[in-house]
Amino acid sequence: MxxxxxxxxxxxxxxxxxxxxxxxxxxxxxxxxxxxxxxxxxxxxxxxxxxxxxxxxxxxxxxxxxxxxxxxxxxxxxxxxxxxxxxxxxxxxxxxxxxxxxxxxxxxxxxxxxxxxxxxxxxxxxxxxxxxxxxxxxxxxxxxxxGGGADRLAIKDGTRFKFLELGEITHVQADGDYLHVHTANGERSMIRERMQEIERRLAGGTFVRISRSVMLNLNHVKEMKPRQRGDYEFTLKSGQQFASGTTYRETVRNLIARLRRDH
Known part of the structure; x- marks a missing residue:
């Protein structure tokens, strides 16, 4: 053995x-x-x-x-x-x-x-x-x-690996046991992975999780505006819109505080 x-x-x-x-x-x-x-x-x-x-x-x-x-x-x-x-x-x-x-x-x-x-x-x-x-x-x-130097995300595609540039990823959406990774050129890659796992892989960069099922790349966010009860609506440069979830209000508040400090 x-x-x-x-x-x-x-x-x-x-x-x-x-x-x-x-x-x-x-x-x-x-x-x-x-x-x-x-x-x-x-x-x-x-x-x-x-x-x-x-x-x-x-x-x-x-x-x-x-x-x-x-x-x-x-x-x-x-x-x-x-x-x-x-x-x-x-x-x-x-x-x-x-x-x-x-x-x-x-x-x-x-x-x-x-x-x-x-x-x-x-x-x-x-x-x-x-x-x-x-x-x-x-x-x-x-x-x-x-130093935050990793600039690509490896995802398994059948028997091979695809390498996506982090800067090209616009958002990640959960769909049951799968995730859809979207890029600026309109491509979508589906992987079998939990949201918390990819959140850990992308931690420390420009990605922020705004709900149980959505993570956004802030570099592709055009605007964000308040909704009811402290939630926010995020609009990507592509025009797609996503609402933040109750569980992630604190995360969004911290994001706003950080943006105010930086600007």
Whole structure:
């Protein structure tokens, strides 16, 4: 049995991974962790052979933790992240793998196949070289995240990924278990993802969630005007209109306060 540890600060992401792991007969989940400090302690105590490791976490980032583990008999690492800047190049290096969220069972299975092959035919020198190369590339990615540098959104389209420029996205709308991502040129991409997940991926930029089902890119908002009971109506440059929801009144108030400070 391959002992596995899941490290991610997002409970839903951990739940998704543990569900996939439970389907595999040769994997056994030895633990979960929501931050880098706790993860390092559990790796030392539990001795997992494989770690699914998120990059952006409080405390010690996945990248920093990966560097620490590299020194003395590290477990195999599969990095997971929702961000794309410089990440595509990571597939070319001889690390184990790099899963771009959201990923499905097929992509998960491909990553596991690489781990199983490495366990059958260990190649420590190649593995170390590949991991160093991957960590080097991810350091650039992490720096971009810290400075708000990620400028594209990766979405899964069948068996491939599409990369949308954040500046071109006008709004995101929820439709049941799916999201519709709209761009300025009129294109619409449908993805199976929760609104709170994409909200987290787009946090810290020009996107603001105004209701349970709508998130807007402020760069594409033409005007906003008050409605009844403290709600607001947002009009995009395209002419589309959206009303803010009761649950997000505080978010909109904070937005207005910020706009007043900036202007």
């Amino acid at each position: 391959i002992k596995v540890l899941v490290v991610d600060d997002e409970p839903l992401a951990r739940k998704r991974l543990t569900s996939l792991i439970a389907r595999e007969g040769d994997l056994t989940l030895v633990g979960e962790s929501g931050d880098g400090v706790d993860a390092r302690a559990k790796i030392e105590a539990l001795g997992p052979e494989l770690v699914f490791l998120d990059i952006k976490m409080p405390g010690i980032s996945g990248l920093e933790l990966g560097r620490t583990l590299h020194r003395d008999k590290p477990p195999y690492i599969i990095f997971t992240t929702a961000y794309t800047q410089y990440a595509v190049d990571a597939f070319a290096v001889d690390a184990v793998d790099y899963l771009l969220k959201p990923f499905g069972r097929e992509r998960f299975a491909q990553a596991l196949a690489k781990v199983r092959e490495r366990l059958r035919n260990p190649r420590p020198i190649e593995r170390d070289t590949g991991l160093d190369a991957l960590l080097g590339q991810l350091s650039v990615l992490t720096a971009g995240l810290a």
